[in-house]
Amino acid sequence: MSSQFQTVNTTKAPSAIGPYSQAIIANGFVYASGxxxxxxxxxxxxxxxxxxxxxxxxxxxxxxxxxxxxxxxQCFGSSRPARACVEVSRLPKDVKVEIDAVALVNSVSSV
Known part of the structure; x- marks a missing residue:
């Protein structure tokens, strides 16, 4: 199994406010940060x-x-995805919602 991954950056979403990427692609999946x-x-x-x-x-x-x-x-198809809901005392910038995701990468990659 390859340990290589590709970072994802777009100006169409906010820049990361910490030491992490907006998302990474590895082994056919995209792991999107919250x-x-x-x-x-x-x-x-x-x-x-x-x-x-x-x-x-x-x-x-x-x-x-x-x-x-x-x-x-690629996150929500006909099958129910795995998920986790976590209650926290506070989110960054005192917002009320933060969502992350794991999704399949489309088979033809242009990234």
């Missing part, structure tokens, strides 16, 4: 509303996955 509701163009949190935050998080996650030649449909 996305928070930061608007990439401004660097600001979209709003304090949990619904708006969730929409922005999904938009950011979609953009990261697309930069890795994948998509949300």
């Amino acid at each position: 996305q928070i509701p930061v608007v990439p163009e401004t660097g600001n949190i979209i709003s304090d509303d949990v619904k708006e935050q969730t929409k922005q998080v999904i938009k950011n996650l979609t953009n990261v996955l697309e930069a890795a030649n994948s998509s949300l449909s």
Whole structure:
């Protein structure tokens, strides 16, 4: 098994705020780091509303996955994905939502 991986970076999602990548590709999978509701163009949190935050998080996650030649449909198909829900006392920048993902990379890679 190869230990090689490729980092993923896109300006269509917020830059990582710590020592990590937006995502990596390894062995046919993309591992996307947790996305928070930061608007990439401004660097600001979209709003304090949990619904708006969730929409922005999904938009950011979609953009990261697309930069890795994948998509949300590679996370959620006809089968239920494995998942974890974790309660924490606080998220970065005091946001209400953070979502990460593991998805298949589409078979023809352009990354």
